[in-house]
Amino acid sequence: MSAPRGEFSSRFGFILAAAGSAVGLGNIWGFPTQTASNGGAAFLLMYLVLTFSLAYPALMAELIIGRYAKANAVTALRSIANSTASRLFGSIAGYAGIITASLILSFYSIVAGWMIAFFLAPLLELAGFLKPAIWLTEFGTFRNLLFAGIFSSLTVVIINGGVKDGIEKWSSRLMPALLIILLILIAYVLTLEGAMDGVRAFLLPDFSKAIDLPLIVSALGQAFFSLSLGVGTMLIYGSYISKKENLSTLGGYVTLVDISIALLAGMLVMPAIYVAQANGVEIFNSNGQLIAEDTLIFTVLPALFDTMGHTGLFISFAFFLLMTIAALTSSISMLEVPVSYAVENHGMPRNKATLLSSTIIGVISIIIILNFSSLFGFVIALTTQYSQPLLGLAFCIFGGWIWSRNNILQELKQGFAGAENSLFWKIWPFYIRYICPAGILAVFIQLILS
Ligand code: PHE
Numbered sequence: 473m474s475a476p477r478g479e480f481s482s483r484f485g486f487i488l489a490a491a492g493s494a495v496g497l498g499n500i501w502g503f504p505t506q507t508a509s510n511g512g513a514a515f516l517l518m519y520l521v522l523t524f525s526l527a528y529p530a531l532m533a534e535l536i537i538g539r540y541a542k543a544n545a546v547t548a549l550r551s552i553a554n555s556t557a558s559r560l561f562g563s564i565a566g567y568a569g570i571i572t573a574s575l576i577l578s579f580y581s582i583v584a585g586w587m588i589a590f591f592l593a594p595l596l597e598l599a600g601f602l603k604p605a606i607w608l609t610e611f612g613t614f615r616n617l618l619f620a621g622i623f624s625s626l627t628v629v630i631i632n633g634g635v636k637d638g639i640e641k642w643s644s645r646l647m648p649a650l651l652i653i654l655l656i657l658i659a660y661v662l663t664l665e666g667a668m669d670g671v672r673a674f675l676l677p678d679f680s681k682a683i684d685l686p687l688i689v690s691a692l693g694q695a696f697f698s699l700s701l702g703v704g705t706m707l708i709y710g711s712y713i714s715k716k717e718n719l720s721t722l723g724g725y726v727t728l729v730d731i732s733i734a735l736l737a738g739m740l741v742m743p744a745i746y747v748a749q750a751n752g753v754e755i756f757n758s759n760g761q762l763i764a765e766d767t768l769i770f771t772v773l774p775a776l777f778d779t780m781g782h783t784g785l786f787i788s789f790a791f792f793l794l795m796t797i798a799a800l801t802s803s804i805s806m807l808e809v810p811v812s813y814a815v816e817n818h819g820m821p822r823n824k825a826t827l828l829s830s831t832i833i834g835v836i837s838i839i840i841i842l843n844f845s846s847l848f849g850f851v852i853a854l855t856t857q858y859s860q861p862l863l864g865l866a867f868c869i870f871g872g873w874i875w876s877r878n879n880i881l882q883e884l885k886q887g888f889a890g891a892e893n894s895l896f897w898k899i900w901p902f903y904i905r906y907i908c909p910a911g912i913l914a915v916f917i918q919l920i921l922s
Pocket of ligand 1: 493496497697701705802805
């Protein structure tokens with residue numbers, strides 16, 4: 473019943489697409505703001521440790537399972553199950569992944585919509601339309617609905633194009649653009665007064681905070697969210713990789729790009745906060761902590777841009793354009809999760825599957841916008857703090873306990889003949905069986921107890 477499957481045309485195409493999924497608001501907003509509120513470099517250090525030790529192995533589990541099964545998460549997990557119980561477990565984890573990816577997209581579109589509004593605002597201001605420009609940057613239900621709708625439409629258009637002509641083509645265009653804008657912004661901000669204080673706060677760790685438990689919980693959540701883990705996104709991208717490619721290297725590249733962009737974003741946002749202070753903007757709250765989260769992005773940074781006159785308009789435009797691009801290459805990977813399932817398991821044509829999935833997700837976005845104060849934070853916490861780590865755990869259990877070691881090795885050997893004697897194969901099976909589940913569980917229990 474299934475339609476012919478798409479495949480990335482090249483190694484580079486896959487890396488850009490998967491890195492595009494990984495690099496998103498999580499890197500450019502989440503990482504710097506979490507760093508700001510969690511002891512600067514102490515958080516950075518913990519984040520790096522957890523990304524290499526837990527998130528990269530979990531990413532590899534998804535990529536290997538996906539390429540082996542050449543299918544969406546529901547079918548893939550069922551196909552490696554070895555008993556009725558594990559088949560049921562596979563179905564539940566697969567469906568829970570589809571629901572989680574859809575819920576993440578429903579709040580992600582709202583936030584990404586704000587980014588579009590914020591990058592259009594300076595353009596209107598330059599053109600002399602002050603009132604509409606102010607409207608764009610003020611919180612309002614109609615604005616939220618309109619821009620979430622615009623952002624979702626962009627996502628739909630790209631996903632409708634398929635794997636090669638949609639996901640790969642647009643990731644290959646947008647990711648280099650993202651890098652260029654990011655580098656230009658960093659180069660500019662680092663020349664400004666106060667920037668070096670931000671660099672110090674970002675890179676010099678306060679070790680007394682590095683073993684703080686809440687910090688570890690946040691760092692693990694950030695690492696999983698940033699690598700798009702636990703919802704079947706990386707599994708489905710893995711299923712589009714050719715059997716000729718070396719999976720452990722590809723996964724390594726994606727992880728490195730993701731970390732590098734997060735670090736670069738930190739080198740932009742942290743210095744910018746201290747430049748804002750040098751320009752007279754309040755950057756600490758009443759408890760003496762750095763102002764973080766949405767207040768940082770939508771109040772502190774715009775206040776900084778305001779102090780820069782006309783240059784500030786260009787900087788503001790570039791910064792929010794950067795955010796929009798980052799969000800778009802991630803949102804397409806989220807939408808691909810339900811779409812690939814509908815196409816493969818229900819024989820739906822791609823355009824119909826895209827329309828149906830995005831309509832359902834759009835309705836959820838509308839419900840969240842209309843009940844913003846009660847639902848927005850709730851859906852974010854539910855999906856990123858609970859669902860993603862638990863589903864990540866499920867993928868580790870499949871990779872470490874349910875799927876036979878020999879089959880995994882056979883899959884890895886495709887595109888990597890020497891897999892059996894590699895360092896990766898010496899470490900990874902142990903990691904995915906013991907270290908990752910134990911690490912995720914420990915952090916999860918800590919979250920429940922707190
Ligand atoms: N990794 C994306 C980010 O950093 C978010 C994401 C989560 C994308 C889950 C796909 C799936 O913003």
